Amino acid sequence: MNKIDFKKYEGLTGRDINNKVLLDIGEIEPKTVLLGADSLCSAGGQLFSDRFPERTFNFGIAEANMLGAAAGLAMLGKIPICIVYGFVIARALEQIRDDLCYNQKNTKILSQTVTFDLASGGVTHQAVEDISFLRNLPNMVIIQPATPLEAVAAAYQGILEHEGPVYLRFSRTLKEELYSPDDYEFQIGKAITLQDGQDVTLIATGNSVHIAKKAADTLGSKGISVRLINMHTIKPIDKEVIIKAAEETKGIVTLEDTNASGSLGAAVCSVVCQNNPVKVKHISFPDDRFSVIGPSINALNEYFGITAENVVKKAEQILT
């Protein structure tokens, strides 16, 4: 893996992370090209496009064509990074399935508007099913970092190291850090155990990791030993860490702001059921319903019950 100087990214949040990391990746790897569908600035493509205008392509509001063109660019050895809004994954799903995954093209999709990032945008602009859509596709890798440094590592490894389609699902609100730049290690498909414990396991992904951490603190203060896992890669899922948690603790609570039926919750259940069945409970965006308009991510998380309090309740239910 490219040695990343994490220190130079320290303190960056949200879109600034992408701006800096895309620019640096563009400098390191001249085969990278940046593709937008009137979306280049939405996920921090500005610095790259200013520095490398000849390697930046804006396809207008036409995501299907952008992703198909990405396959063509990859056919000639380029590494296209396609910036999308999370909700358009559905529109261009067939291009992603056929042109990127089936055709085995080394292409990257970067979204920085995921789940409730566009809270007031309502159903059409919130992406709660995108992971479900992509999790079924062979060759696809799905990474959802929990912190700014993790986003940097995911971008480097997903774009420069992994050969094949990668969905980089970065919330634009990434801010809170859990890691130190001095000793952070990231590997696609290898979950990070943030805290060891023997009673119950919390497995979370993306922004939800911070909610899980709060829940772990509350449970800890009640004398419950909690294992806390950051599942930054949804696909391929880290089976080993899940099986170990199922064997060594009494049950698992999964936490995510996407729909559990197709995302983290389902992935964890599948591994647990087939290996070492224990109780698994989900806190997630509810299945089989659409979202609502809201003023903020926090308000929508509260509305849908994606809270530390509910994680604590589910964990206690497992232990009683």
Add this chain to the structure above:
Amino acid sequence: MAIDTELEKKLKNMTIESKLLTMKMFHESGQGGHYGGSFSSAEFLIVMYNGILKVNPKNPKWEERDHFILSKGHVCGLFVAVLALRGFLDKEVLSTYDEINSSIGMHTTLKIPGCDFAAGSLGHGLSAGVGAALAKKLDKISSRVFVHMGDGEINEGSVWEAAMSASKYKLDNLIATIDRNMMNYEGNTESIMPLEPLEEKWKSFGWAVKTVDGHNIAELYDALSSLPLEENKPSCIIVKSIKGKGIPCMEGNWKYHYAKLSDEDFQEYYKLIEECKCN
């Protein structure tokens, strides 16, 4: 550029041979196949692979090659027959058509030597062609990208998204060819979703356009060897053709878009095509 008479005769016979191989493939598999669209594109594919495309059958991944994307992936049978005649694969491979995990079947796969893009679902090829042409421009590679589409296929909106982007980026190294056989799967293109005036549509999207007779080898060769049609513009060649060309009951008959023939019909039609060979 005018075609040499000997080459023209050779390509005529190769067209017949490709059709015969395709028919055998379809019939012997027991599955049938896409006769209609295969026979409308036969002369075109033969001319492309034996007179136009810079390709190397011994090294299908040759870096300086022209890229050919068969966007109407359902004519895979004809495509592999043409590739076999050009030396990309052994003719024996054709007998594996539709076998379990075969490289060849109803639609193209990446397992076919010389196939850079696996297609099937329609409306994908032109976007990939745009990307490949952009990459060639970026790296100052002089080879070209051809994308062959069906006319029904261009009902897809993604084709027109791609058309817009090709002219935006002045991709004169990109050539879209449209098999204009006037037939969708379920009937005439003009009754299902009218495409005319087709030349004007492509022109208005910023493309240089030319219409040719898709069953006239000399005309195809002439048009396809004089590209781009205009500098700084992508080229669109509308290849006028007859669906099911060569077998009277299939000609212009959408019911033979896909067909499974009885043994008797197969024998009769095979002979009809075979008799078209010239000495």
